[in-house]
Amino acid sequence: MAQFALVIDLNTCVGCHACATNCKEWNTQAAFGPLSDFDPYGARPEGVWYNRIMTYETGEFPNTQVFHLPKSCLHCQDAPCVPVCPTGASYKREQDGIVLVNYDDCIGCKLCSWSCPYGCREFDEADKVMKKCTLCIDRIYDESLPPEHRKPACVLTCPARARFFGDIEDPESEVYRVIEERNGFVLFPDMGTNPGNHYLPRIETRVNLEEFEKHILKPDNPLFLEVMKRHHVSNKTQLPEEKQVEEVV
Amino acid sequence: MHPPISLIFFFLTAGTSIGLFIFMYSIEFLKLFGKGQGLPEEVILKLGILELILIGLGAFGASFHLGHKLRAWKAIKRFRTSWLSREAVFSGAYGFSLLVYLILNQLGANPLFEHFFGILTFVLGVLSGFSTAMIYASNRFVLEWNSSVTVIYYLLMYLMLGSTLMAYFSYLYRLPYLGTFIFLSFLFLVLAFGFRLAFNIRQFYLKRPTMNEALNLPHNRPIRVVDTGSTTDNYCTEEFYYRKGKEMLSTVIPIAYLLTFIVPLFLVLYAWITGTVNHWILGLTYIFVLVGSALERWSFFVEGNHVQNLFYGLYPEEGYKLRKGYMERKETKISLYG
Numbered sequence: 001m002a003q004f005a006l007v008i009d010l011n012t013c014v015g016c017h018a019c020a021t022n023c024k025e026w027n028t029q030a031a032f033g034p035l036s037d038f039d040p041y042g043a044r045p046e047g048v049w050y051n052r053i054m055t056y057e058t059g060e061f062p063n064t065q066v067f068h069l070p071k072s073c074l075h076c077q078d079a080p081c082v083p084v085c086p087t088g089a090s091y092k093r094e095q096d097g098i099v100l101v102n103y104d105d106c107i108g109c110k111l112c113s114w115s116c117p118y119g120c121r122e123f124d125e126a127d128k129v130m131k132k133c134t135l136c137i138d139r140i141y142d143e144s145l146p147p148e149h150r151k152p153a154c155v156l157t158c159p160a161r162a163r164f165f166g167d168i169e170d171p172e173s174e175v176y177r178v179i180e181e182r183n184g185f186v187l188f189p190d191m192g193t194n195p196g197n198h199y200l201p202r203i204e205t206r207v208n209l210e211e212f213e214k215h216i217l218k219p220d221n222p223l224f225l226e227v228m229k230r231h232h233v234s235n236k237t238q239l240p241e242e243k244q245v246e247e248v249v
Numbered sequence: 250m251h252p253p254i255s256l257i258f259f260f261l262t263a264g265t266s267i268g269l270f271i272f273m274y275s276i277e278f279l280k281l282f283g284k285g286q287g288l289p290e291e292v293i294l295k296l297g298i299l300e301l302i303l304i305g306l307g308a309f310g311a312s313f314h315l316g317h318k319l320r321a322w323k324a325i326k327r328f329r330t331s332w333l334s335r336e337a338v339f340s341g342a343y344g345f346s347l348l349v350y351l352i353l354n355q356l357g358a359n360p361l362f363e364h365f366f367g368i369l370t371f372v373l374g375v376l377s378g379f380s381t382a383m384i385y386a387s388n389r390f391v392l393e394w395n396s397s398v399t400v401i402y403y404l405l406m407y408l409m410l411g412s413t414l415m416a417y418f419s420y421l422y423r424l425p426y427l428g429t430f431i432f433l434s435f436l437f438l439v440l441a442f443g444f445r446l447a448f449n450i451r452q453f454y455l456k457r458p459t460m461n462e463a464l465n466l467p468h469n470r471p472i473r474v475v476d477t478g479s480t481t482d483n484y485c486t487e488e489f490y491y492r493k494g495k496e497m498l499s500t501v502i503p504i505a506y507l508l509t510f511i512v513p514l515f516l517v518l519y520a521w522i523t524g525t526v527n528h529w530i531l532g533l534t535y536i537f538v539l540v541g542s543a544l545e546r547w548s549f550f551v552e553g554n555h556v557q558n559l560f561y562g563l564y565p566e567e568g569y570k571l572r573k574g575y576m577e578r579k580e581t582k583i584s585l586y587g
Contacts, residue, residue: 020478044481052483054560055476058466066475069464071560080390086324086334105323108316110488111333114250117390119485119557128316185465188556190458191390199465 002167003097004135005075005196006155007175007184011203013162015068019154020051023072023133026153031138032103036126048122050133051154067202070163072154073120073133074187074195075099081112081121090130096167097196098137103129117191135165168196250391251491252550255313260546261410261539262307263340263381266300267374268411269418270347272433273297274367276426281364285426290355292422297351304344332383339377346370378407391553392455393448402444406542409437413513413538417531427526434534435517442510445545449502452552457566463559474562490563494551502548509541 027050028035037047051072058065075092079099082090089105090112092098101112106129113121113130121132136152139145149156155163166175175198178184184198209216218224273288273296280287288296312318324337350366353359382403385394416430461468477486516534520526558564 017478046481046483048484049479052478054474054478056464056472057475058470058472060471069560083327083330084333086327086331086337087320088327089323105320105326106316107320107323109314109324109333111331111384113484113488114388114555115390117556119489119555119560122484123316123488130316187465188458188463189465190462191556 001097001169002095003075003077003169003196004140004166005097005168005175005198006072006135006152007164007166007168007178007198007200008070009160009162009164009178009182009200010067010069011162011200012160013068013070013158014160015053015055016159017053018157018159019070019163020049020053022153022157023051023136024049026136026139027134030136032131032134034126035131036124038125048124048131050122050131065202065204069199070154071118071120071187072197073099073135074118074193074197075133075135077194077196078192080115080117080191080193084111084115086111097169098135099132100134100137101130101132103127106130117188117193118195140165168198250550250553250555251488252494252547253314255310256550257543257546259307259311260381260406261542262303262310263377264407264410264542265414265539266303266307267343267378268407268409269296269303269414270300270374270411271371271408272411272415272430273300274350274371277367278364278371288424289422292418292424293354294351296418297347297354301344301347301351304340304347308340308344332380332387336377336380336384339373339380343370343373343377346373375404378404385549385553390556392457392556393452393553394549396448396451398444398448398451402441402448405437405441405444406545409434409441410535410538410542412437413517413531413535416517417528417535420526420528420531431517431521431526435514435521438510438514438517438538442506442514445506445510449552457564458556458559459566460559460562460564463556474560477561485557486561486563489555490558490561491551494547498548498551501544501551505541505544505548507541508537509545513537513541 024035024047027033035048035050037045039045040047051070054069054071056067056069058067075098077097079090079092082092082099085091086109087105087107089102089107091100091102093100108123108128108130110123110130113119113123121130123129124131136154139152140150142150151165152163155165164175164178166173168175168179170176178200179198182200182203184200186195186198188195273293276285276288277293279285312321315321321337324334325341327334328338346366347370350363350370353363353366379400382400385391385403386396386399389395412430412433416427416434418424419427419430459468460472460474461470464472466472477483513534516530516537520530520534554565556564
């Protein structure tokens with residue numbers, strides 16, 4: 001069975017919140033909008049977001065690392081939020097595995113959000129219904145859009161190209177490949193939810209330039225401008241390109 | 250978890266209604282086997298109307314925690330999978346069956362039909378309470394609730410509410426069951442107290458997940474939240490982490506225990522041992538149980554910690570102690586640079 005999902009590369013995510021912003025921008029005006037805001041320009045702005053970016057720090061000082069975790073509905077394959085819904089408003093589509101909420105049937109009892117271990121469902125106080133990421137279902141099937149634009153808004157906007165979208169059950173898909181190649185993992189694997197969204201782990205990259213320092217032409221060298229000019233004109237000058245890369249997963 | 254006032258109200262009204270009916274009908278049922286004298290028809294009518302009003306008020310009040318009250322009827326659609334749906338069906342059916350039972354009883358209809366609806370109402374009432382308790386007990390993401398203890402003490406509190414009020418009505422209508430209901434009040438107060446204590450003690454022995462498990466990181470890697478993505482609270486932090494409630498919890502729980510169990514137990518024991526029975530003692534017993542139960546319900550919600558709080562660093566590590574200084578607690582030194 002197809003399972004559309006997002007794969008997020010934590011190695012390249014810079015935590016710029018562009019995905020969250022563009023998600024809000026698209027979804028507040030599209031088929032599943034609006035995403036209500038309260039006191040947006042005041043001291044305590046609050047609102048509904050399909051996507052939130054959390055930032056964590058691992059390690060102990062001074063050897064710490066910061067990483068950003070964009071978190072939206074994970075479209076679990078065994079979604080615990082679906083069976084608890086008393087009206088059937090919350091449902092999982094068979095054809096693509098996307099979990100959706102039918103706003104016309106939702107009574108706003110909030111029980112689905114109680115049954116989500118990821119906190120990915122938010123109650124809209126203005127519409128009085130539960131809202132969540134739809135994987136931009138109104139974009140990905142829109143045939144009026146060029147094929148390369150039939151992707152969720154967050155994927156299209158990510159400036160670091162940290163987000164991938166596709167069918168994680170299809171061995172031919174890009175998301176399947178990156179999950180396999182880079183050991184994609186899921187959040188809270190012990191909860192038995194079998195999430196669709198995967199994350200690619202951070203890979204620490206260190207560049208050791210000591211060996212190559214003598215080859216590096218620094219700007220304070222009087223020959224710098226001359227060499228650069230020659231390189232630019234004749235493209236014959238070879239700058240050292242080899243780098244020693246050490247990977248620590 | 251944020252305590253919804255409407256659900257606390259539903260617990261008190263539905264609990265009193267179902268608890269009272271269980272005892273009222275038990276008396277009638279035992280009469281079938283020649284045990285006891287049953288209840289006068291006018292007492293059944295008065296108590297039955299009270300039970301109907303209470304379950305009606307409960308259903309009306311509970312709808313206030315819904316976003317769309319007029320769509321509440323749709324909650325019957327997923328009976329097969331949802332405990333909330335089952336609760337809605339059983340509560341509604343309980344009210345309807347109770348009404349039919351009362352009509353048959355007052356019309357003096359064939360006892361077969363009367364007792365059929367009596368037994369049906371009894372069963373539906375218990376199923377309604379059970380379904381409500383299962384909404385909480387089946388939620389595996391709130392570990393404090395995710396236990397059979399939750400169901401047992403929930404139902405015991407229904408019986409506690411019912412028996413204390415029935416003891417009062419036994420005195421009010423001069424029924425010959427006063428001693429029995431004083432004993433039953435004592436019994437269910439003690440049992441509910443015991444299971445509530447078990448519910449609390451169990452929380453200290455829970456194996457709680459950690460933030461590392463939530464983020465699927467190695468267990469020995471220190472981690473802390475730097476930023477949650479928004480400058481203010483959001484739905485998740487307000488619904489699943491009631492900050493004000495957490496601060497008040499240590500004060501409210503002892504008061505809830507005192508009002509729900511300790512004071513009523515003393516009142517019932519006083520009435521039982523000294524034989525001093527009057528409106529004040531029995532009325533106050535029920536009032537204390539009622540007010541205490543409201544506080545107990547409030548505590549029940551606030552005590553619940555949803556595992557999604559792990560992503561915000563708001564999940565307790567053990568007991569009521571919140572996660573503080575997590576990094577200092579870890580002995581393993583991690584160096585990412587070898």
